[in-house]
Amino acid sequence: xxxxxxxKGLTINQxxxxxxxxxxxxxxxxxxxxxxxxxxxxxxxxVTPVRWDREAGWVDLIVLxxxxxxxxxxxxxQEGGHLLDIAGPLGNPAVHFSGKKVLSIGIMTGxxxxxxxxxMWKEEGNTIISLHVTPExxxxxxxxxxxxxxxxxxxxxxxxxxxxxxxxxxxVESTKKLIEEEKPDMVFIVGPTGVQxxxxxxxxxxxxxxxxxxHPIMVDGTGMCGACRVTVGxxxxxxxxxxxxxxxxxxxxxxxxxxxxxxxxxxxYAMELYLKSIQGGAQ
Amino acid sequence: xxxxxxxxxRIPTPEQAPEERIHNFLEVNYGYDLESAQQEAFRCVKxxxxxxxxxxxxxxxxxIPLFIKQVEEGNIKEALRxxxxxxxxxxxxxxxxxxxxxxxxxxxxxxxxxxINIGKLERFVADYARKTGIEExxxxxxxxSIEKKDQKxxxxxxxxxxxxxxxxxxxxxxxxxxxxxxxxxxxxxxxxIPEFRLPNELVEHEVEKLKRLGVEFKLNYVVGxxxxxxxxxxxxxxxxxxxxxxTPRLLNIPGVNLGGVYTANEFxxxxxxxxxxxxxxxxxxxxxxKKVVIIGAGxxxxxxxxxxxxxxxxxxxxxxxxxxxxxxxxxxxHHAREEGINFKLLxxxxxxxxxxxxxVVKVKFEKMETLEERDSRGKRKIRGTGxxxxxxxxxxxxxxxxxxxxxxxxxxxxxxxxxxxxxVVDENLMTSIPGVFAGxxxxxxxxxxxxxxxxxxxxxxxxxEYLQNKQ
Ligand SMILES: Cc1cc2nc3c(=O)[nH]c(=O)nc-3n(C[C@H](O)[C@H](O)[C@H](O)COP(=O)(O)OP(=O)(O)OC[C@H]3O[C@@H](n4cnc5c(N)ncnc54)[C@H](O)[C@@H]3O)c2cc1C
Ligand SMILES: Cc1cc2nc3c(=O)[nH]c(=O)nc-3n(C[C@H](O)[C@H](O)[C@H](O)COP(=O)(O)OP(=O)(O)OC[C@H]3O[C@@H](n4cnc5c(N)ncnc54)[C@H](O)[C@@H]3O)c2cc1C
Ligand code: SF4
Ligand code: SF4
Ligand code: FES
Numbered sequence: 001x002x003x004x005x006x007x008k009g010l011t012i013n014q015x016x017x018x019x020x021x022x023x024x025x026x027x028x029x030x031x032x033x034x035x036x037x038x039x040x041x042x043x044x045x046x047v048t049p050v051r052w053d054r055e056a057g058w059v060d061l062i063v064l065x066x067x068x069x070x071x072x073x074x075x076x077x078q079e080g081g082h083l084l085d086i087a088g089p090l091g092n093p094a095v096h097f098s099g100k101k102v103l104s105i106g107i108m109t110g111x112x113x114x115x116x117x118x119x120m121w122k123e124e125g126n127t128i129i130s131l132h133v134t135p136e137x138x139x140x141x142x143x144x145x146x147x148x149x150x151x152x153x154x155x156x157x158x159x160x161x162x163x164x165x166x167x168x169x170x171x172v173e174s175t176k177k178l179i180e181e182e183k184p185d186m187v188f189i190v191g192p193t194g195v196q197x198x199x200x201x202x203x204x205x206x207x208x209x210x211x212x213x214x215h216p217i218m219v220d221g222t223g224m225c226g227a228c229r230v231t232v233g234x235x236x237x238x239x240x241x242x243x244x245x246x247x248x249x250x251x252x253x254x255x256x257x258x259x260x261x262x263x264x265x266x267x268x269y270a271m272e273l274y275l276k277s278i279q280g281g282a283q
Numbered sequence: 284x285x286x287x288x289x290x291x292x293r294i295p296t297p298e299q300a301p302e303e304r305i306h307n308f309l310e311v312n313y314g315y316d317l318e319s320a321q322q323e324a325f326r327c328v329k330x331x332x333x334x335x336x337x338x339x340x341x342x343x344x345x346x347i348p349l350f351i352k353q354v355e356e357g358n359i360k361e362a363l364r365x366x367x368x369x370x371x372x373x374x375x376x377x378x379x380x381x382x383x384x385x386x387x388x389x390x391x392x393x394x395x396x397x398x399i400n401i402g403k404l405e406r407f408v409a410d411y412a413r414k415t416g417i418e419e420x421x422x423x424x425x426x427x428s429i430e431k432k433d434q435k436x437x438x439x440x441x442x443x444x445x446x447x448x449x450x451x452x453x454x455x456x457x458x459x460x461x462x463x464x465x466x467x468x469x470x471x472x473x474x475x476i477p478e479f480r481l482p483n484e485l486v487e488h489e490v491e492k493l494k495r496l497g498v499e500f501k502l503n504y505v506v507g508x509x510x511x512x513x514x515x516x517x518x519x520x521x522x523x524x525x526x527x528x529x530t531p532r533l534l535n536i537p538g539v540n541l542g543g544v545y546t547a548n549e550f551x552x553x554x555x556x557x558x559x560x561x562x563x564x565x566x567x568x569x570x571x572x573k574k575v576v577i578i579g580a581g582x583x584x585x586x587x588x589x590x591x592x593x594x595x596x597x598x599x600x601x602x603x604x605x606x607x608x609x610x611x612x613x614x615x616x617h618h619a620r621e622e623g624i625n626f627k628l629l630x631x632x633x634x635x636x637x638x639x640x641x642x643v644v645k646v647k648f649e650k651m652e653t654l655e656e657r658d659s660r661g662k663r664k665i666r667g668t669g670x671x672x673x674x675x676x677x678x679x680x681x682x683x684x685x686x687x688x689x690x691x692x693x694x695x696x697x698x699x700x701x702x703x704x705x706x707v708v709d710e711n712l713m714t715s716i717p718g719v720f721a722g723x724x725x726x727x728x729x730x731x732x733x734x735x736x737x738x739x740x741x742x743x744x745x746x747x748e749y750l751q752n753k754q
Contacts, residue, residue, distance in 0.1 A: 023501075023509050032508075037466055043557065043566040044466070069566055085466040087503035219557070219567075222464045222505055223688050224474075224529045225549035229540055236533055236540065241690060255540055258641030262542035266568040273563055 001082040005058055010140050013065040014109060015074050016050075021086045022057030024049065030116035031094030031213075031245060034059070035221035037085040038077060043069045046218045046240075048113040049089070059086075062140070064109035068270040075278060090221045091244045095211075098125035103184035105131045105199065107171055107191025108138055113213060114190050115141060122148050129182050133171045133191075135159035153178065168198045175199050179206055186210065189248075193260060197253035210248035214239045216256060217263070230256050291396030294323040296403050301621040305592050308478045308560060311618060312378075315407040317357070324355035327399045328391060336389035337401060343737045345369045347386060347401055354404055363412045363421060366405060371450045372443065372736060374413065374485050377406025379476060379582075380733050381612045413488065422492060425454060429496070432456040434750050437519040439506045439691070442470020443732045444723025445525035446489060447739030448746075453496035455747050460519070461493075462504040467556060470527055471724075472732070474556040475548070477586050479593070480615070483555075507690035512698070512719060520753065521718045521746045524706060525739060528724035529688035534578070534681055538635030543570055543643040547583045547682035554590050571596050572677020576646050578632055579682035580604075585615040587680040588624045598624045599674060601646075603631035605653045608662045627674070629653070631667065635679060645673045685729050695719075703728065711745040712738060718753075720746055 006018035024034055033048045049059035065074045077083070094117045102121055106114040111132045122128045130149040132139070136156040145152040155174040157166050171191070178184070179202075187203045187210040189196050196212050203210045216228040216239050223241035230239050231252035237243065297313045298304075304311055315323060329348040332338065337347040346365050353362035366373045380386070382402040390398035412418040436452050438445045441463040449459045467473050469486040490500070504510060506526070515522050531546035533539055550569065553559040557567035575591040577584050580602035588598045600619070602609065605628050609616060620626070630648035638644050649671055654664040687704035699707040699715035705728055706721040708714055714721050722738025724730055 023504060027509055039566070041558070041561070041565040068563075072566075085503050087464065087466065087505060087509075089508055090505060219549060219552055220465060222529070223690065224464075224531070225552050226531045226533065226546040227549045229533075231540055238530075241688075255641065259540065259542055261640075262570065262642070263568045266562065266570075270563040270566060270568070 001084060002086045004077055004079055004081050004083065007077060007079045009074075010062065011138050013074075014138060014140060015063050015065070017061045017063065017073075017077065017083075018058050019061060019083055019086060020058050024086055024088050025052045025054050025057045025059050028052055028059065028089040029093035030120040032089035032091050033113075033221070033244065034061075034086050034088035034090060035218065036061070036083050036087075038069065038073050038083050040084065042072070042084070044085070044219060044221070045069050046090070046215075046221055050112045050115050062109065062112040067267045068274045071271065071274060087221065090240055092242075094120065094245060096124055097121075100185040101127040101129065101182065103129045103131065103175070103178055103182065103187045105133070105171070105175065105187065105189040105191070107167065107189070107195045108134045109140075110189075110191035110213075111141060111145075114188065115144065117188070118145075119148055122150075129153070129178060129184060131155065131174055131178060133167060133174055133195075135163045135167070151182070167192075168195055171195045171199050172202050175202050179203070179208065184208060187248075189213070193253060193257050196248070197257070200248045200251075200253065203248070211245050212248045212251060213244045214246055214251065214256065215244070215260070217260060230259075286395065290326045290392075293397040293400055294319050294326070296400070301618075301623070304479065305622050308593060310482055311479050312403075314410055315403055317359075317411065320354055320404060320407040320411075321357065323400055323404060324351045326392060327351045327355075330391060336391060337386045337399070340388045341369075341386040342731075342733050343369045343740065345386070345405070350408065351399070351401075351404060354408060359408055359411050359415070360417045360421065362408045363417060366408060367421070369740075370733075370736065371447055372489060373405045374409035375443070375472065375481065375489070376733050376736070377402050377404075377409060378481050379612075381731065383613045385733070422495065426495060429454060430456045431497075432458070434458065434520040435460070435518065436521045436523065436746060436750075437462060437515045438523045438525060439512075440464075440470060440525040440527055440723070440725070441468040441490075441500065442525060442527050442723060442735060443472060444527075444725075444735035444739040444742075445470070445523070446493065447736040448523050448525060448722070448743045449493055449498045449739075450496065451740050451743030452746065453493065453498050455743070457747075457750070458497070458499075460499045460501060462501050462506050462510070464503070464505040465556070466502055468500055468502070474552045475583065475586065477551065477555055477590050479589065480586065505690065507694035512691065512695040512716075516718065520750055521720065523739075523742050523746065524691060524714070524719065524721035524725055525723045525735070526688060526691055526725050528685040528705075528727075528729050530686050531681070532684045532686055534632060534683065536632060536634055538637055538643065539681075541635050541637040541643040542641050543572070543677060544635055544679045544681065547579075547587045547680050548685070550587055550680045551583075551590065554594075560590075560594060569594070570678055573597060574675050575599070575678045575680065576601055576674050576676040577680045577682055578602075578646075579684070580609040580611060580626075581682060581684070582611045582615060583684075584680075584682035585611045585619050587682050589615075589619055589622060591678065591680070592622050592624060596678070599627050600624055601627045601630045601632070601648065601674070603629065603651050604662060604665055605629055629665070630672065631665075633671070636673070643676055643679055646676050646679060647671055647673050685724070687725060687728070711748075712742040713745065713749070718749065
């Protein structure tokens with residue numbers, strides 16, 4: 001059991017959990033993730049330590065409320081309560097380099113995963129142009145990015161009915177604009193696979209090297225199950241041990257998009273039942 | 284020798300009826316009660332120890348006639364004491380060993396009648412002792428006799444190899460810590476083998492026993508990431524790698540990443556460890572649909588097939604070889620057939636065919652034929668016929684084995700592995716790094732529970748030896 005030292009709603013649907021997990025805090029590096037289990041009958045889901053204190057032994061997680069598990073976390077987990085499990089750190093640390101100009105893109109909550117990586121790259125002597133594309137109510141970490149980034153751009157657009165399609169349009173337009181203005185040596189992106197793919201199709205036209213953090217569905221996160229398999233360069237890779245970062249030019253995005261949608265009916269059903277149960281409970 | 288004709292037939296063990304059990308995950312076989320166990324024990328001719336073929340056939344050489352004699356006389360405590368000398372997890376091996384290839388293979392009773400049901404007798408001793416408190420008494424005796432030592436041993440992985448080594452080392456007084464990547468202890472015993480064959484509570488019970496022997500468990504520790512072997516070596520006097528053969532093998536054919544194409548590990552983990560069969564009460568989903576095609580015919584394939592059956596599907600086990608080369612335990616094949624699983628032999632998958640949403644809908648196979656010649660593993664060679672067939676499938680489960688995981692190897696400089704990534708050890712199970720031992724599937728590729736346990740025990744003795752000399 002891992003104590004929740006602090007729980008804080010950052011915006012609607014985005015919650016920060018400061019969790020006591022000395023074994024993870026001691027070792028985690030930018031680019032790595034953890035797999036958590038919050039409830040006895042809960043799922044194992046991957047999330048990313050955003051900040052950590054090795055001595056004090058805690059990590060910060062920022063989680064978007066998306067389906068049943070993350071909704072339950074938002075509703076049921078309390079400060080002083082516990083996560084049942086937090087395994088890791090998992091995956092490969094982000095690569096090291098210096099002297100480059102990097103366009104680091106975070107789409108919606110994907111931004112939080114870019115934070116430790118972009119910070120590290122900055123410290124290693126790179127120029128960081130960071131971009132956050134998000135519906136306006138979900139803007140986060142603005143000051144934190146401004147504090148180290150050479151230029152932090154927030155493309156926040158109104159949250160209307162078409163917000164998901166708008167996300168693609170905004171991501172593509174802002175990326176184009178920043179490539180023209182800043183001429184980066186490399187692009188890095190974390191966010192929904194569909195948006196990553198659309199942005200890649202733009203970056204490709206400029207021939208700029210690009211890395212993507214992939215988010216397939218995971219179960220164990222240790223290479224044991226193969227749920228997270230992705231095709232990269234024509235070969236089957238397990239994102240949890242071979243990734244999560246890959247060369248965008250080699251990734252079969254279309255396959256991954258389909259794989260990620262595989263359980264959507266069951267996920268929706270579980271979410272609806274859950275929402276009904278908590279509404280019933282509140283009466 | 285005038286033998287009582289009643290002695291020729293096996294005393295049966297009751298089972299859940301097939302039409303009932305395909306709707307639940309409860310254990311299929313109920314095992315013996317005291318009376319029927321005594322009757323079965325009475326059938327054994329108690330071959331002399333130095334001759335008994337059953338002892339030779341058991342990989343850990345349990346003194347089978349001796350324990351069976353105690354069962355016959357109703358001394359279950361003595362029977363358990365005898366078994367424990369060689370095997371600390373009889374409730375498990377009694378259920379999952381391929382007895383027909385091991386202890387029961389050359390049982391002399393087989394020459395005139397049915398072989399003795401050694402597996403079920405072993406299981407009976409363990410179950411009876413657990414339920415009646417006999418085991419508790421023996422455990423107390425054991426705990427009292429432990430002389431604590433200061434030396435510390437780290438064990439990586441909590442499958443049968445790790446659990447056995449932990450028990451043997453704890454009994455010898457060492458301070459043992461088991462590091463496990465997952466959130467539950469037991470390895471394949473909990474995430475792979477289904478409840479209807481090996482209830483998880485049995486594994487939990489073994490873990491509780493180990494805790495009482497002083498073994499510490501650290502869950503959610505992925506060795507190589509959370510802590511590395513070189514780091515463990517600073518704190519511990521010896522390390523035992525029992526991390527299994529974690530990585531599932533895939534087929535290198537088109538469509539392998541379609542939705543609905545699972546590895547057996549993923550399918551079984553979702554159902555067994557994450558309890559997807561209780562979705563939506565449990566949050567982890569699994570997709571089954573109406574038709575399920577399993578690829579492979581080992582224990583893993585049978586488990587996946589029977590699990591899919593219990594989730595309501597029509598199930599086809601497909602195998603590229605013929606009947607005689609099916610490698611699963613006899614009992615599982617028999618149970619699978621009783622449960623209405625269809626066997627389609629001599630079919631080699633060549634393509635998974637999907638719909639426009641990337642979901643599998645069909646599997647295309649080449650029909651195979653067997654040749655007289657045998658390969659290095661003694662299996663009949665096969666050859667394609669150039670004829671193809673298709674089977675409809677809402678779900679496919681690939682159960683064609685596993686290879687070693689790479690996290691440990693990649694993060695342990697100086698650890699020698701072979702071409703397939705399996706850890707190389709000497710005759711004492713020591714790896715290329717002094718003080719680091721390995722056993723179980725990590726050194727064998729996918730093998731069996733009892734071989735993993737045998738390694739755990741052997742490694743524990745080797746570690747004991749090594750640490751005594753080190754002082
Ligand atoms: C390496 C990695 C790091 C991640 N880091 C973060 C993070 O820091 N913050 C954050 O908010 N989210 C992160 N995610 C995404 C997060 O895991 C999913 O949002 C979460 O699992 C959704 O669960 P749910 O039950 O609420 O939603 P569901 O309704 O179950 O699913 C909604 C969608 O989430 C995805 N998803 C569902 N289950 C899983 C699973 N077991 N593994 C991966 N994806 C899944 C699927 O695409 C699915 O369609 C990360 C994912 C990966 C792979
Ligand atoms: C579905 C299925 C059915 C089977 N049926 C039978 C049967 O009926 N009879 C039989 O004899 N055999 C059977 N087997 C084979 C048998 O289960 C294995 O041979 C046996 O479990 C191997 O034991 P082990 O201790 O070496 O490894 P495992 O049982 O694989 O355990 C290894 C453990 O190490 C952990 N681990 C891995 N890497 C790390 C790491 N880096 N850090 C920390 N922990 C780690 C894993 O999570 C796991 O818990 C079956 C196998 C499967 C998959
Ligand atoms: S451990 Fe396995 S092989 Fe040995 S006696 Fe028991 S069931 Fe038979
Ligand atoms: S070989 Fe058969 S009959 Fe002989 S001791 Fe063993 S179990 Fe009994
Ligand atoms: S999540 Fe199971 S192998 Fe990657």
